[in-house]
Amino acid sequence: MTAQELETSIQKGKIPSLCYLYGEEPFLIERSTRLLMDKAIDPSLKDFNFNVFFGNESKGIDIVDAALTLPMFAERRAVLVKRAELLKADALEVLLTYLQNPAETTCLIFNGLKIDQRKKFYLELKKLGALVEFKRLYDNKLSGFILNEAQVHGKPMEPAAADLLSFLIGNNLQELSSQIEKLAVYAVTRPKITLEDVRVMASSSK
Numbered sequence: 001m002t003a004q005e006l007e008t009s010i011q012k013g014k015i016p017s018l019c020y021l022y023g024e025e026p027f028l029i030e031r032s033t034r035l036l037m038d039k040a041i042d043p044s045l046k047d048f049n050f051n052v053f054f055g056n057e058s059k060g061i062d063i064v065d066a067a068l069t070l071p072m073f074a075e076r077r078a079v080l081v082k083r084a085e086l087l088k089a090d091a092l093e094v095l096l097t098y099l100q101n102p103a104e105t106t107c108l109i110f111n112g113l114k115i116d117q118r119k120k121f122y123l124e125l126k127k128l129g130a131l132v133e134f135k136r137l138y139d140n141k142l143s144g145f146i147l148n149e150a151q152v153h154g155k156p157m158e159p160a161a162a163d164l165l166s167f168l169i170g171n172n173l174q175e176l177s178s179q180i181e182k183l184a185v186y187a188v189t190r191p192k193i194t195l196e197d198v199r200v201m202a203s204s205s206k
Contacts, residue, residue, distance in 0.1 A: 001019070001129045001130065001131065001132050002132070002133075003028065003032065003132055003133070003134050006019065006021075006032060006132050007032065007035065010032075010035055010036060010039050013039065015036070015039055015040045015076065015107050016107065016130065017102040017103065017104055017106060017107060017108065018099065018102050018107070018108040018109075018110075018125075018128070018130050019036075019107075019108075019109055019110070019130045019131075019132055020084065020110040020112065020115065020122075020125050020130055020131050020132065021033060021109065021110065021111050021112075021132050021134065022084075022085070022110075022111070022112040022113060022114060022115050022131070022132070022133060022134070023113075023114075023133045023134035023135055023136075024113075024134070024135060024136040025134040025135065025136050025137065025173060026113075026174075027173035027174045027177065028134040028173065029111055029134050030111075032132070032134070033080065033109060033111060036078070036107060036109055037050075037078055037080070037109075040076055040078045040107040041071075041074065041076060041077060041078045041107075042074050045072065045073055045074050048071075048072040048073065048074075048077075049071045049072060049074050049076070049077035049078065050077065050078050050079075050080070051066040051077075051078075051079045051080070052079075052080045052081075052082065053066070053079070053080070053081045053082070054081070054082050054083050054086075055081060055082065055083040055084045055085060055086035055087040055091075055112070056083055056086040058081065058087065058091055059090070059091055059094070060087065060090065060091030060092065060093070060094030060095050061094050063079060063081055063091075063094075063095060063098075063108075064094060064095065064097075064098045066079045067079045067098060067102070067103055067106045067108050068098075068103055068106070069106075070105060071105055071106075075105065076105055076106065076107060077105065077106050077107070078106070078107045078108075078109065079106060079107070079108045079109070080109045080111070081108070081109065081110045081111065082111050083111070083112065083113075084110035084111055084112035085112035085113050085114050085115065087121075092119060092120075092121040093121075095121060096120055096121050096124060099121070099124045099125065099128065099130075100124070115131065136171060137171050137173070138171075139166065139170075139171065142162075142166035142170075142171055142176070143159065143162040143163050143166050145173065145176070146162040146165055146166055146176060146180065147159065147162050149176065149177055149180050150162070150180050150183075150184065150193060153180055153181055153184040154184060155183070155184040155187060155188075155192070155193055156191070156192045156193070157180075157183070157192060157193040158192055158193065158194050158195055160195045161192075161193055161194055161195045161197065161198045164195060164198045164199070164202075165179060165180070165183075165198050165202055168198070168202050169202065179201070179202050180193075182201055183197055183198065183201055183202070186200075186201050
């Protein structure tokens, strides 16, 4: 599954029972995780229906136990495993059994920097279509990201302004998002973020 396919599926209300988000772009991984969480569980019931684990601390059985727990006062619960690339071999063996019959009432999310597709755990995830890679954006893709991000913040941006911002900031998506948010506030009374707005507001950190 691609990152775009995952986002489209989530927006349509189709929440996967499990997925492994990984790659070189932590900003996009974190954003997709938040989107999944927002759609998967009722925020008012999060205390009852959400567990978080860390790969370097988990034995696997604790994750499985949480995933098999029935949701309280809701149709679904969520379990998040951060730094999943640090899960040890014995934990992966335990989780592999769960992958073969995941709970339909749980959204199990793994976040990791990388994967080892030689291991059975990742091969099974791939077979299930549950691996989602977030690649670092090339420079020629940054302007498109910026224009889309500006729309997310409710303020369209001139293409020339997006080009300048990508030149000034580079492919640090977290910093780009922060700068776009500031620009949206700065240009609040105008219909678009302009080239001049970027010249005035954006500091070069490339």
